[in-house]
Amino acid sequence: GTLLVATRNHGKTAEFREAFRKFGVTVKDLGDVEGIPEIEETGTTFEENAFIKAKTVADIVGLPVLADDSGLCVDALNGEPGVYSARYAGEHANDADNNAKLLRELDAGLRTVGIDVTEPEVLSPAQFVSSLVLYDPQDGSRLTAEAQVEGLILREPRGSGGFGYDPLFWLPSFNRSMAELTVEEKNRISHRGQALNKLLELIGR
Numbered sequence: 001g002t003l004l005v006a007t008r009n010h011g012k013t014a015e016f017r018e019a020f021r022k023f024g025v026t027v028k029d030l031g032d033v034e035g036i037p038e039i040e041e042t043g044t045t046f047e048e049n050a051f052i053k054a055k056t057v058a059d060i061v062g063l064p065v066l067a068d069d070s071g072l073c074v075d076a077l078n079g080e081p082g083v084y085s086a087r088y089a090g091e092h093a094n095d096a097d098n099n100a101k102l103l104r105e106l107d108a109g110l111r112t113v114g115i116d117v118t119e120p121e122v123l124s125p126a127q128f129v130s131s132l133v134l135y136d137p138q139d140g141s142r143l144t145a146e147a148q149v150e151g152l153i154l155r156e157p158r159g160s161g162g163f164g165y166d167p168l169f170w171l172p173s174f175n176r177s178m179a180e181l182t183v184e185e186k187n188r189i190s191h192r193g194q195a196l197n198k199l200l201e202l203i204g205r
């Protein structure tokens with residue numbers, strides 16, 4: 001069958017595509033569908049925003065839709081950028097702008113508490129969080145699953161895979177950044193991959 005994911009983020013689509021391949025499910029995203037307006041993510045939590053995206057699109061197409069809302073939560077920044085991860089450096093910011101802003105904010109934040117950010121071993125704990133909602137417009141039912149993965153924010157980007165903040169997200173137990181993993185490897189450990197496994201468990205797959 002086919003599954004529509006309510007995303008315009010090609011990085012997310014690639015990961016879902018890889019994850020659903022073994023089930024023979026074809027993944028489409030909003031680039032494949034016409035007439036979907038830009039969706040305002042007005043929620044204050046990942047789950048609320050994932051629900052808004054899934055329901056908005058599902059009500060238009062009349063079929064079940066999966067949505068992901070995700071982000072990076074940095075301890076030293078009190079959980080920021082969080083739900084604002086995609087637009088951290090501005091409404092239509094790109095990944096490079098967002099990554100640059102993250103490093104700037106982290107440097108400033110750590111300096112104010114007297115931490116010498118030039119020490120290479122000083123890395124800042126953070127989590128990637130993914131909330132998934134599968135919404136069925138026929139009966140208004142929804143399934144939700146959320147997961148996170150722990151890492152450390154690097155001073156300089158490493159790797160060219162993935163998307164978003166992946167080059168700055170260090171995985172100590174792998175001795176690699178998230179951007180140094182293949183899509184398959186990333187799915188095995190990532191926030192999104194783990195949330196998807198939980199969701200698949202809920203639907204008995």
Ligand code: ITT
Pocket residue numbers: 006007008009012041068069070071072085086098128162163164165166178190192
């Ligand atoms: P859609 O709403 O169209 O799905 P989006 O990128 O705007 O795309 P979000 O609102 O959920 O999606 O924002 C998620 C942001 O969090 C994303 O743009 C990245 O900056 C960051 N992010 C989430 N998951 C990530 C991952 O696996 N690797 C790197 N950065 C990630």
